[in-house]
Amino acid sequence: MASSSLTRRAVLAGGTVLASAVAGNVLVSKLAGARETTRATLEPRETECALAEGGMTRNVFSYGDRAPAPVLRVKQGEQLGVRLRNGLSEPTTIHWHGIRLPIAMDGVPFLTQPLVQPNEAFDYTFNPPDAGSFWYHPHCNSLVQMSRGLTGLLIVEEAKDPGFDADIALNLRDWRLGDDGQFITLYAPRQTARAGTYGTIRTTNWRREPDYDAPAGSLTRLRLVVTDVTRVYKLAIEGAPGLVIALDGNPLQKPIPLDNLAVGPGQRADIIVRIPDTEGAYVTVRDFSSPSPLTVARLRAAGTSRKRALGDVKPLPQNPIAEPDLSTAATIPLEFTATAEQIEKSKYCGDLGYSFWAINSTPWPGASPDPQAPLAELKLGRSYILGLHNRTPHPHPIHLHGMSFKLLRSDKRALPPIWTDTALVYPDERIDVALVADNLGDWLLHCHVIEHQETGMSGYIRVT
Numbered sequence: 001m002a003s004s005s006l007t008r009r010a011v012l013a014g015g016t017v018l019a020s021a022v023a024g025n026v027l028v029s030k031l032a033g034a035r036e037t038t039r040a041t042l043e044p045r046e047t048e049c050a051l052a053e054g055g056m057t058r059n060v061f062s063y064g065d066r067a068p069a070p071v072l073r074v075k076q077g078e079q080l081g082v083r084l085r086n087g088l089s090e091p092t093t094i095h096w097h098g099i100r101l102p103i104a105m106d107g108v109p110f111l112t113q114p115l116v117q118p119n120e121a122f123d124y125t126f127n128p129p130d131a132g133s134f135w136y137h138p139h140c141n142s143l144v145q146m147s148r149g150l151t152g153l154l155i156v157e158e159a160k161d162p163g164f165d166a167d168i169a170l171n172l173r174d175w176r177l178g179d180d181g182q183f184i185t186l187y188a189p190r191q192t193a194r195a196g197t198y199g200t201i202r203t204t205n206w207r208r209e210p211d212y213d214a215p216a217g218s219l220t221r222l223r224l225v226v227t228d229v230t231r232v233y234k235l236a237i238e239g240a241p242g243l244v245i246a247l248d249g250n251p252l253q254k255p256i257p258l259d260n261l262a263v264g265p266g267q268r269a270d271i272i273v274r275i276p277d278t279e280g281a282y283v284t285v286r287d288f289s290s291p292s293p294l295t296v297a298r299l300r301a302a303g304t305s306r307k308r309a310l311g312d313v314k315p316l317p318q319n320p321i322a323e324p325d326l327s328t329a330a331t332i333p334l335e336f337t338a339t340a341e342q343i344e345k346s347k348y349c350g351d352l353g354y355s356f357w358a359i360n361s362t363p364w365p366g367a368s369p370d371p372q373a374p375l376a377e378l379k380l381g382r383s384y385i386l387g388l389h390n391r392t393p394h395p396h397p398i399h400l401h402g403m404s405f406k407l408l409r410s411d412k413r414a415l416p417p418i419w420t421d422t423a424l425v426y427p428d429e430r431i432d433v434a435l436v437a438d439n440l441g442d443w444l445l446h447c448h449v450i451e452h453q454e455t456g457m458s459g460y461i462r463v464t
């Protein structure tokens with residue numbers, strides 16, 4: 001049996017699996033029963049993969065025999081049960097990016113769970129409350145493990161089908177490979193101290209400029225998930241109109257046209273594309289993040305037109321996130337800066353050998369059984385404003401675990417009033433975000449440029 005397996009079973013029916021199938025790398029299964037648990041096993045291990053023209057890339061990490069990692073799909077409110085079986089020769093964990101879940105399931109070594117050592121297992125079980133596009137990755141030796149391939153998508157489908165004709169999930173990321181197709185050094189310290197080290201090739205679902213068939217004349221949902229450790233994508237579409245219906249897993253109240261949309265590491269964009277009527281016509285999603293634009297994916301119109309209209313796209317139902325009370329909210333300033341302070345680093349989950357960055361003047365030493373004090377202590381149920389201030393010349397996608405927050409305002413630009421888990425904060429920008437501290441625990445807050453995270457730009461907030 002494949003080591004990445006997923007079955008959906010009716011809990012009330014005693015766990016009988018009625019049917020399951022693996023289609024490509026999208027694991028799907030079907031069965032009867034109202035209350036269901038979707039189960040999967042993810043076994044990180046070393047493998048090889050055809051990523052570049054030079055031949056098979058060795059020392060790729062994937063969650064099972066196949067690469068890329070499986071796309072997990074679960075319905076909103078239903079239970080997901082994932083067994084992590086560590087087939088690597090180093091410890092790991094799984095963090096579920098953007099999912100609001102109990103602290104014990106959050107996947108941060110020491111802060112929320114023990115390290116999962118080689119040949120050990122850990123069971124994650126949770127009920128995703130929010131529908132949307134999410135993803136998963138390790139939180140130990142993260143630069144190495146993620147750069148080598150451990151990033152996978154987690155799709156939480158709306159409880160009620162929103163009625164699109166097709167749904168294509170795209171995992172966007174770079175790889176640092178040499179001309180021979182093999183890994184080169186994963187970071188250059190000079191770049192780590194700046195915007196981060198970019199990959200040498202860009203892929204979508206581990207393929208370069210892939211084509212996908214989409215029904216002609218259809219409304220096709222694209223889930224663009226940036227799992228890269230560094231790159232801020234700038235996404236646009238050619239050959240058909242595209243509407244952004246959700247960002248970072250959360251619906252927009254009013255969909256907006258896709259036009260040079262910045263999507264940073266950890267962030268997601270759900271786009272509805274009206275596929276052309278003529279069979280064989282192409283729509284191209286492009287990334288303008290570098291001087292030479294790159295094709296993210298091409299969609300080929302297939303079959304006879306379904307004659308759908310983009311004007312029929314309605315906003316998705318909002319996720320059940322508590323509205324903060326701004327009249328009582330205390331403000332917590334969080335300053336993101338460079339640091340000259342070289343601190344002793346924890347060795348439990350890798351060490352890049354430098355401290356370049358800090359939050360509130362404190363560089364994070366890495367995963368440790370004796371972590372430093374929290375950045376802030378929040379009271380359960382109360383509302384807070386986090387004042388995110390980027391005092392550096394580089395953008396930082398600031399990610400909070402366990403709770404979603406609402407973008408309130410920037411001192412540089414208009415922001416959509418969206419819920420998110422990752423705010424892209426530009427150089428010298430101040431962004432205020434608000435949340436209700438409604439989830440108990442120690443929740444990591446860090447930059448999702450993984451080199452920045454691992455060289456100091458990390459910390460946690462405590463909700464008691």
Ligand SMILES: [Cu+2]
Nearest residue numbers: 396447449452
């Ligand atoms: Cu950063």
